[in-house]
Amino acid sequence: xxxxxxxxxxxxxxxxxxxxxxxxxxxxxxxxxxxxxxxxxxxxxxxxxxxxxxxxxxxxxxxxxxxxxxxxxxxxxxxxxxxxxxxxxxxxxxxxxxxxxxxxxxxxxxxxxxxxxxxxxxxxxxxxxxxxxxxxxxxxxxxxxxxxxxxxxxxxxxxxxxxxxxxxxx
Amino acid sequence: xxxxxxxxxxxxxxxxxxxxxxxxxxxxxxxxxxxxxxxxxxxxxxxxxxxxxxxxxxxxxxxxxxxxxxxxxxxxxxxxxxxxxxxxxxxxxxxxxxxxxxxxxxxxxxxxxxxxxxxxxxxxxxxxxxxxxxxxxxxxxxxxxxxxxxxxxxxxxxxxxxxxxxxxxxxxxxxxxxxxxxxxxxxxxxxxxxxxxxxxxxxxxxxxxxxxxxxxxxxxxxxxxxxxxxx
Numbered sequence: 001x002x003x004x005x006x007x008x009x010x011x012x013x014x015x016x017x018x019x020x021x022x023x024x025x026x027x028x029x030x031x032x033x034x035x036x037x038x039x040x041x042x043x044x045x046x047x048x049x050x051x052x053x054x055x056x057x058x059x060x061x062x063x064x065x066x067x068x069x070x071x072x073x074x075x076x077x078x079x080x081x082x083x084x085x086x087x088x089x090x091x092x093x094x095x096x097x098x099x100x101x102x103x104x105x106x107x108x109x110x111x112x113x114x115x116x117x118x119x120x121x122x123x124x125x126x127x128x129x130x131x132x133x134x135x136x137x138x139x140x141x142x143x144x145x146x147x148x149x150x151x152x153x154x155x156x157x158x159x160x161x162x163x164x165x166x167x168x169x170x
Numbered sequence: 171x172x173x174x175x176x177x178x179x180x181x182x183x184x185x186x187x188x189x190x191x192x193x194x195x196x197x198x199x200x201x202x203x204x205x206x207x208x209x210x211x212x213x214x215x216x217x218x219x220x221x222x223x224x225x226x227x228x229x230x231x232x233x234x235x236x237x238x239x240x241x242x243x244x245x246x247x248x249x250x251x252x253x254x255x256x257x258x259x260x261x262x263x264x265x266x267x268x269x270x271x272x273x274x275x276x277x278x279x280x281x282x283x284x285x286x287x288x289x290x291x292x293x294x295x296x297x298x299x300x301x302x303x304x305x306x307x308x309x310x311x312x313x314x315x316x317x318x319x320x321x322x323x324x325x326x327x328x329x330x331x332x333x334x335x336x337x338x339x340x341x342x343x344x345x346x347x348x349x350x351x352x353x354x355x356x357x358x359x360x361x362x363x364x365x366x367x368x369x370x371x372x373x374x375x376x377x378x379x380x381x382x383x384x385x386x387x388x389x390x391x392x393x394x395x396x397x398x399x400x401x
Binding site for chain 2 (some may be wrong): 048051061062063064065066068070071
């Protein structure tokens with residue numbers, strides 16, 4: 001797995017925080033998925049060192065932790081941005097021009113699908129169908145839906161989120 | 171003790187044994203690939219399918235994982251079962267034609283061609299190496315990752331594992347990564363060489379020259395092995 005050098009600076013959850021999460025689940029092996037979910041909620045992604053730490057603490061073989069993480073799509077082994085940009089590529093959205101939207105987002109963010117911008121603000125991903133075909137082409141950022149997106153309005157949407165990041169940082 | 175019938179023959183087996191155990195006890199040959207004594211049954215290759223019950227309730231189950239039940243009716247070689255096994259072998263061949271184990275199975279079950287796109291992978295995902303590492307070597311260094319078509323076997327994070335002692339048990343048990351069996355058409359899909367089980371090298375030599383369990387590709391093309399003079 002290739003991690004962009006800049007992501008090596010990516011923020012990493014402290015082991016003390018992991019201990020807290022483990023205690024919350026009473027160091028229970030069977031709660032592995034919940035534990036990983038809690039870690040990801042705090043850290044946005046699952047770094048290798050943390051998985052090694054979890055496997056050691058729960059006395060689970062590392063390969064079992066690794067296969068669980070790779071089995072579920074919601075777990076990420078690469079750094080994820082503060083905002084997740086999802087473009088619907090379902091049939092209806094495709095017909096209504098979602099590939100163009102995706103290309104525009106790739107250009108604007110300068111990343112490929114599944115990648116994260118070096119400033120860790122955005123992660124771009126695609127989805128097969130979001131079930132709101134009437135609003136296609138559709139994209140979501142975090143939990144907010146944007147229907148009938150055009151390439152023209154993308155910069156303004158992204159700007160809104162960049163501003164939000166700046167506000168929360170300052 | 172449980173009493174069940176296999177191909178119409180009544181057999182008594184101990185509680186906790188599987189259909190496969192019962193069939194082997196009777197001497198009925200059920201092909202297996204991912205089943206090895208000493209490792210827990212896994213039911214990955216499905217080659218051991220048998221038909222249970224009759225009529226509308228008949229269904230195929232993998233005998234290596236199905237526990238024997240009292241009064242169960244088992245049929246090990248019905249048309250449905252044999253066809254299912256042939257299809258499975260064909261699929262395995264399409265996945266890994268370089269495996270001698272799979273080629274031998276193909277010969278034994280008269281699978282002559284592969285109708286699927288052949289993908290020369292070196293793994294059939296039988297899970298033998300994972301179970302070997304886990305249960306016999308007590309290492310748990312390798313396992314399955316991803317899912318669906320991306321499922322594969324590897325060490326954590328695809329790097330050399332600290333737990334792995336490089337004992338080689340995984341390679342010993344693997345039916346797919348062994349040396350390729352040299353069929354008459356080396357890169358082909360089905361060699362079929364093993365259909366010819368009588369070693370003809372005995373005609374010219376004092377003893378059998380090839381110890382690749384029934385193979386005989388050496389005379390498949392020319393009818394017999396070329397002598398020194400002909401070369």
